[in-house]
Amino acid sequence: MTQPAGEQHIGAEGGPVGVRLNQVPLDPGGSSSPGGSQPGLASSPAEKKAAAKxxxxxxxxxxKKAGEWADTETNSAVKAFEPKGGDGWVTSGALKKAHTTWGEQVRNLMNRLASEKSALRSTNNLLQNTDLGVGSGLRQISPLDGY
Incomplete structure (x- = not known):
């Protein structure tokens, strides 16, 4: 059963639990600033430099600090659940596996941060060089210039 746009759902307590809207948002991009850019987006060279810093x-x-803390804590938990005298918990192996996966995700995050930092620092040069290249290509010497 669908409810009309804007009609509230009433919960067991008698109060509203949410609103369902059957329409497309006015701004499907989700931006609230002019020009379609996202609020807080670093666009000037100074903002990009500050973001990279x-x-x-x-x-x-x-x-990195949080990852090292998690390494220490997880290793302690793995040791606490290790088999002793032939009996142990399956939790120890599961923790090891989860921690390995988590470590790979942290490594990917660190690589992504380094990549973003580098991109922020090089974007201004890239755009400036592109502008210069386009500008020099627009005005070629014409055979008519000799007349």
């Missing part, structure tokens, strides 16, 4: 000074080191 934040990745380098805070996000990368904090992520």
């Amino acid at each position: 934040a990745i380098e000074d805070h996000i990368e080191p904090d992520t």
Whole structure:
């Protein structure tokens, strides 16, 4: 059963539990700023430099620190669940496997952060060089220039 657009669903407590809208949002891109860009998007060279610095000074080191803490804690948990005298928990092996997968995900995240940092730093040069290349290609010497 579908309800009309905007009609509230009433829960067991008698209060509304949500609203269902049967329409496309006015801005399907989800942006709220002019020009279709996302709010908080670094676009000037200074903002890109600051974003790259934040990745380098805070996000990368904090992520690495959190990963090292998780390594220590997980290894302690794995040891606590290891078999003793032939009896043990399946949890130990499952923790090892989950931690290996998690470690790969952290490594991928660190690689992605390094890539984003590099891209932020090189974007301004790339765009400037593209502009210069397009500009020099637009105005070629014409045979008519000699007349």
